[in-house]
Amino acid sequence: MYTVVRKQELAEQVTLFEVEASLVAAKARPGQFVIVRADEKSERIPLTLADWDAERGTIIIIFQQVGRSTMELALLKTGDAIRDIVGPLGRPSEIENFGTVVCVGGGIGVAELKPIARALKEAGNTVISIIGARCKSLLMLEDEMRAASDELYVTTDDGSYGRQGFVSDVLDELLKSKRKINMVYAIGPVPMMRVIAELTKPVGLKTIVSLDAIMVDGTGMCGACRVTIGGKTRFTCVDGPDFDAHEVDWDELIARKKIYLAEEKEALARFEEVHAGGCH
């Protein structure tokens, strides 16, 4: 059992948990994730390691309530326990002094981007970050990202905060400004990562994305998370989650993420049935 020691609503429908998981905290590196199983009947879901504190023996996970599993998780309160947390899983992000790195984060992807941006800055890079959300209430970790970056741009789709538009608009301008950029890290919804990949591919700018394929065990045993990278099948859980954005078969990834749409709806309906009519 893994006790939740702090719970915070980070943005609309976005929850932060600080959880006791000392072995994971001691080993975590930027870019890695954990598999979480909220309770006996829950799914095993991969969640990004947003931060960790080896001394306190805690990790930070941040998740958006998008389906039954994340909604179940969000019901937990400080002092409650999560049934299972296993990790840190996946290969850590490659961190070295590349020069100037642009870190692009969309929505919940900012949670994973933050430790990567911080590590890149610590490694001596000039870090330019661009974060965005659909609207102000969904934006998260602005202060933390500002601290982890040399420059920060903020966008919202509806213009309710920062600059109106997409994170890719800012990257496009940076590319056109002819500033020297050595590498791009992009983490966010698949359409966002794909647009970023399409922007940087023609100019041959190395771009790394972190893929969130469907997983079960998260340790290379099932192959649910297989993706095609440069024509070869890879397992996101053990070969990734970071991959070269220009090599990803995006259409296949998008199709595979939709496998259980109908079942997710059904599971959600059951959840809402059970949790309706409570004390609101």
Place this chain on the structure above:
Amino acid sequence: MPKEIMKREPMPRQAPETRARNFEEVALGYSQEQAVREAKRCLSCKHRSCIAGCPVEIDVPEFVRLIAEERFSEAAAELKKTNALPAICGRVCPQEEQCELTCVLQKRGEPVAIGRLERFAADWEAAHSEPGGLCEPALAPPPSDRVAEVAVIGAGPAGLTAGRELACLGYDVTILEALHEPGGVLAYGIPEFRLPRTILRREIEYVKSLGVRIETDVVIGKTLTLSELFDRGYSAVFIGTGAGLPQFMNIPGENLNGVYSANEFLTRVNLMHAYQFPDYVTPVKLGKKAAVVGAGNTAMDAARCALRLGAEEVAIVYRRSRTEMPARLEEIENAEEEGVRLHLLTNPVRFIGDENGWLKQMECIRMELGEPDQSGRRRPVPIAGSEFIMEVDTVIIAVGQNPNPMVRQSTPELETTHWGGIVVDEETGATSIPGVYAGGDAVTGAATVITAMGAGRKAARAIDQYIRSKLGIEQEPQPAVS
């Protein structure tokens, strides 16, 4: 010899049409009367060749005699001297290739149903003992007298056996398991209708009752490394990480929606209880027409799960002929009775999807058997121009598993074969690293539960010798259980 002695007592089973739609256990087990009748068929011959046929060397004639004499509790105790998991082995061991193969009755009739009797004795004991009464603490010394600490990686058949043996030899044992539940392949691979979870949990509780600790959610190679285990004070390590890395066919369309590895499909169904969706949240998606590629026990399990989940048609697609099918005969018969069809001498060449990435068809080619290959089986050769299309919406690939790579990848000094098996001394299970032993599918590639248990047992004894010689402790007389 009287004629009736040549025939074994039949095993009561659920009727095929009923069981093909539920996840309840297929084989129902012998009644007391049946078990005694069957046990009395044993000739108590001098050859005792059944013992040599058993990888953990159960004293078969002895436990069978005890059943014949209606001393059931003693029969179970006899089994447990050498076998940590008798109710499991009685259900999933390929006895027809082991103890029963060497039974002298086999020459003129049917061998004694040793597996069924093993199951009977273990189940009888569980039904007639107090909750927790399975524990025989006398077998394992009290915690204060433990010689040293040993870590076991993986709570599957090899690890559970090694853990139990080491506990009985006087060690403080911790089993580290990557998944959220112990059991390894017994938990994620073998379906409920062949091995009910209650049986699995019962035998795991027995191992724990001897003082063995099981820590779940620990992935060696990620959460901790092998060398860190020694830093934490363990004197030796046993690696029983199994063969959980699924093989794919590397043919076009394999990543279409609707194509599963057998591991994913079975893990969803068994470990995650997808057959109880949406009460359990993990889903599994199954179409109307399912094909399972491969013909081992895993393939049979997957095909029979697919039927139970409501597929209208389930086919086994196998590139060789019936004779070469690696699955147990009993499982093939069970599958066919339930309605699984066999498409033999057939091999998929590509998967065809619709515009949304969903599997719709599978193109196959007919095969014929040529000369024997390295495995001694006749090599299947494609017949040119024989391609045809099968309409399918679910395909489960069950063509084999390789050893799990996590420990190997994080431990470069651990010697492995080109296909990822850990290299060991066959007699002891010793690896290229002093104090590190390995056994089971992590060494051999996918094999059977009982060979893994045999390897766990051997390695436990070798670990005992290693630690005793290192600590300069005299070899103590082996306890009765060994």
